[in-house]
Amino acid sequence: MTSWYQRKRTRELALVACFLAPxxxxxxxxxxxxxxxNGLLSFQSWSPLKAATWIGVDHYEEMLLDDDVFWxxxxxxxIFIGCAPIAIALALAIALLVNSDLKGAAIYRTIVxxxxxxxxxxxxxxxxxxxxxxxxxxxxxxxxSGVIDQPVKFLQSFDWALPCVIAADFWQVLGFYMIILxxxxxxxxxxxxxxxxxxxxxxxxxxxxxxxxLLRPSIFLCIVVGILNSFTSFDLVYVMTNGGPxxxxxxxxxxxxxxxxxxxxxxxxxxxxxxxxxxxxxxxxLANSLSGGNAGSLER
Amino acid sequence: MxxxxxxxxxxxxxxxxxxxxxxxxxxxxxxxxxxxxxxxxRDRAGAPVPGATVIFFERNFIYYQExxxxxxxxxxxxxxxxxxxxxxxxxxxxxxxxHSERRQLRLWFRAQDTEVAPLIVATPRG
Amino acid sequence: xxxxxxxxxxxxxxxxxxxxxxPFYWVLKTSLTGENIYAFPPHIVPIDPxxxxxxxxxxxxxxxxxxxxxxxxxxxxxxxxxxFNTAAGYALTKQFPGxxxxxxxxxxxxxxxxxxxxxxxxxxxxxxxxxxxxLGIALPLLSTIICIFIFKASFEAVxxxxxxxxxxxxxxxxxxxxxxxxxxxxxxxxxxxxxxxIWSWNAFLWPLIVIRTPEMQTxxxxxxxxLSVMEDTTGALFAFVVMVLIPxxxxxxxxxxxxxxxxxxxxxxx
Numbered sequence: 001m002t003s004w005y006q007r008k009r010t011r012e013l014a015l016v017a018c019f020l021a022p023x024x025x026x027x028x029x030x031x032x033x034x035x036x037x038n039g040l041l042s043f044q045s046w047s048p049l050k051a052a053t054w055i056g057v058d059h060y061e062e063m064l065l066d067d068d069v070f071w072x073x074x075x076x077x078x079i080f081i082g083c084a085p086i087a088i089a090l091a092l093a094i095a096l097l098v099n100s101d102l103k104g105a106a107i108y109r110t111i112v113x114x115x116x117x118x119x120x121x122x123x124x125x126x127x128x129x130x131x132x133x134x135x136x137x138x139x140x141x142x143x144x145s146g147v148i149d150q151p152v153k154f155l156q157s158f159d160w161a162l163p164c165v166i167a168a169d170f171w172q173v174l175g176f177y178m179i180i181l182x183x184x185x186x187x188x189x190x191x192x193x194x195x196x197x198x199x200x201x202x203x204x205x206x207x208x209x210x211x212x213x214l215l216r217p218s219i220f221l222c223i224v225v226g227i228l229n230s231f232t233s234f235d236l237v238y239v240m241t242n243g244g245p246x247x248x249x250x251x252x253x254x255x256x257x258x259x260x261x262x263x264x265x266x267x268x269x270x271x272x273x274x275x276x277x278x279x280x281x282x283x284x285x286l287a288n289s290l291s292g293g294n295a296g297s298l299e300r
Numbered sequence: 301m302x303x304x305x306x307x308x309x310x311x312x313x314x315x316x317x318x319x320x321x322x323x324x325x326x327x328x329x330x331x332x333x334x335x336x337x338x339x340x341x342r343d344r345a346g347a348p349v350p351g352a353t354v355i356f357f358e359r360n361f362i363y364y365q366e367x368x369x370x371x372x373x374x375x376x377x378x379x380x381x382x383x384x385x386x387x388x389x390x391x392x393x394x395x396x397x398x399h400s401e402r403r404q405l406r407l408w409f410r411a412q413d414t415e416v417a418p419l420i421v422a423t424p425r426g
Numbered sequence: 427x428x429x430x431x432x433x434x435x436x437x438x439x440x441x442x443x444x445x446x447x448x449p450f451y452w453v454l455k456t457s458l459t460g461e462n463i464y465a466f467p468p469h470i471v472p473i474d475p476x477x478x479x480x481x482x483x484x485x486x487x488x489x490x491x492x493x494x495x496x497x498x499x500x501x502x503x504x505x506x507x508x509x510f511n512t513a514a515g516y517a518l519t520k521q522f523p524g525x526x527x528x529x530x531x532x533x534x535x536x537x538x539x540x541x542x543x544x545x546x547x548x549x550x551x552x553x554x555x556x557x558x559x560x561l562g563i564a565l566p567l568l569s570t571i572i573c574i575f576i577f578k579a580s581f582e583a584v585x586x587x588x589x590x591x592x593x594x595x596x597x598x599x600x601x602x603x604x605x606x607x608x609x610x611x612x613x614x615x616x617x618x619x620x621x622x623x624i625w626s627w628n629a630f631l632w633p634l635i636v637i638r639t640p641e642m643q644t645x646x647x648x649x650x651x652x653l654s655v656m657e658d659t660t661g662a663l664f665a666f667v668v669m670v671l672i673p674x675x676x677x678x679x680x681x682x683x684x685x686x687x688x689x690x691x692x693x694x695x696x
Contacts, residue, residue, distance in 0.1 A: 012520065012522070015599055016520055019513035020517045022569065023511065023569045024514075024528075026510070026568055026569045027532070029550055029565075031538045032535065034542070034543035034547050035542065041545070094439075098439070102435055110682065111446055111447060112442065112446055114446070114675070114678075115449075117674055118628070118675070119627070119630075119645070120628060120646075121650055122646075122670050126449045129452065130452060132464075135465075135468045136468075137448060137452050137468075171446065176689065179686055231541045232539070232540075232541060234630070235631065238630075238650065239649075239650055239653065253631075256541075257635075260545050261635060270546070273541075273542055273545060276542060277538075277542040280542070310680050310681075311680065314676070318676075360486055386481055386485055387481070406478040407481070410485060
């Protein structure tokens with residue numbers, strides 16, 4: 001009896017291992033191993049032509065002390081992330097409007113969310129055209145309404161390029177924030193609002209005291225998505241400005257791509273990637289503690 | 301599960317509709333892709349011009365050059381066969397040097413059979 | 427209970443909808459117009475509209491080649507996902523030593539964004555010898571952790587009695603999955619398919635790194651290449667954009683519910 005059970009158990013374990021193997025292999029190959037390899041590579045001097053040599057923190061020294069582009073890219077990435085709360089607030093307003101008993105709310109919701117599943121390259125081209133000096137929508141509106149005389153070269157100006165890219169990103173990601181916040185809003189029990197209304201609590205206080213705290217998990221998720229968004233906006237920047245006039249729209253991810261695959265300096269790019277990942281971790285932990293710990297969840 | 305429920309479901313109906321459209325379009329193409337371009341050359345008075353040369357220019361993002369030329373027959377009609385193009389320009393020229401405007405030709409698919417409006421040539425007619 | 431008048435909210439939402447739809451309309455009108463698109467002022471309604479830009483794009487890009495590449499890669503990604511995620515999700519419903527660690531491993535992998543792995547991923551792909559091939563493009567996309575957990579949750583909702591009855595009947599594990607659990611998890615399958623489709627169809631950075639020849643390029647790459655290589659004053663580029671967006675929009679509108687459910691299932695913990 002025991003040996004039959006043992007054989008069955010072994011078979012079951014073998015089966016579990018077999019079923020988990022493909023997914024685990026993929027994640028090992030393309031998530032864990034690269035993470036470790038990045039760390040290793042960042043301390044080495046390596047090129048495809050010669051063997052690796054250990055050089056310690058030389059790359060980090062070069063990055064922090066000699067590399068102006070790195071600091072530009074870092075600043076731009078932080079600005080990008082810093083604008084996420086604006087988008088989240090806008091999305092919250094739209095979610096509140098759509099969530100109230102509005103006829104045709106489903107249509108509004110679809111229209112706002114329509115831009116999210118699109119190819120980001122296509123979105124970049126669409127917005128690049130919208131910002132164009134000659135055929136673009138914004139210049140047309142501004143010049144027709146007499147606000148300006150000469151066309152504004154939005155994507156070639158040092159001051160306007162990054163806000164323009166951020167606006168294009170807003171257009172695409174607003175729908176995603178709205179969906180997350182809508183899900184959060186719909187999971188708030190209605191009886192809380194009823195009780196508050198019966199108690200005579202005004203609408204503003206209802207929002208600040210009931211809605212906002214109960215939305216904490218959703219808002220935390222939106223912030224995490226916003227942080228990740230600055231890393232995934234490679235497509236948008238590549239197509240719209242490719243780093244911008246000078247390096248005005250250079251993000252960390254575009255700089256990593258240029259260094260790694262343009263200049264073929266894999267080791268330095270690995271060091272940059274490590275810094276980018278650390279930034280991600282630090283910002284996520286910061287957001288976590290700001291939203292009350294435990295990923296903003298409502299259980300204590 | 302009834303047939304109506306299967307085919308009425310959006311995951312089946314939409315791909316099927318797309319497949320039908322694509323199949324229908326390709327069948328139409330298959331019946332109409334002889335690459336025949338025909339038309340007539342007339343002068344300003346409306347009379348046909350025999351013996352005029354009609355040139356087909358190929359123009360796309362990369363080049364702009366003559367592809368083929370033919371001459372009109374006694375009734376002023378011309379015909380190109382087997383043209384594997386979807387866009388180009390036609391021009392008619394006569395021996396005494398007058399030529400028509402360059403007519404832009406745009407087709408819906410490569411080698412579509414088409415008939416163009418008459419090309420007008422200014423010919424001094426005695 | 428007196429409700430606030432609804433017309434101000436409608437007005438705001440109409441304005442918001444207009445702003446969200448203007449980019450679509452602007453690009454659509456540019457792709458249809460027959461004039462020089464760089465002439466100022468641009469016309470709101472296309473002058474001399476014609477659909478022939480779309481014909482040009484089809485033959486000259488070459489659109490069918492890029493479409494085929496994208497479709498092949500996406501199909502590989504969807505098949506791989508369905509296979510691997512189902513298996514992993516089922517394995518996670520069983521109790522085995524080290525289960526907590528495996529779950530923790532998956533969750534931590536979710537925290538590593540793809541962008542933090544591009545350099546070594548390129549080196550690994552080239553070491554595997556699948557650079558510039560369909561498999562090389564699809565390999566990192568063959569499994570996603572969110573979908574594994576979606577399947578796990580869906581499988582755990584199947585009543586134990588059904589599974590036990592199937593075991594008594596002598597079905598093997600894989601048969602149990604296919605015959606009993608998958609038919610009851612149709613929404614999980616649909617969610618997985620639509621999420622994988624969107625992610626692999628729109629993927630740009632990874633194909634950009636892996637693909638080395640123009641024939642293997644997928645649609646996003648073709649779009650970016652057209653932008654840099656061809657400079658013309660017609661609406662051909664925008665016809666290309668519209669043609670690229672149509673499949674994505676169609677599939678999204680068809681499977682909206684599943685897509686939203688897949689995205690928000692990340693919002694619910696576990």
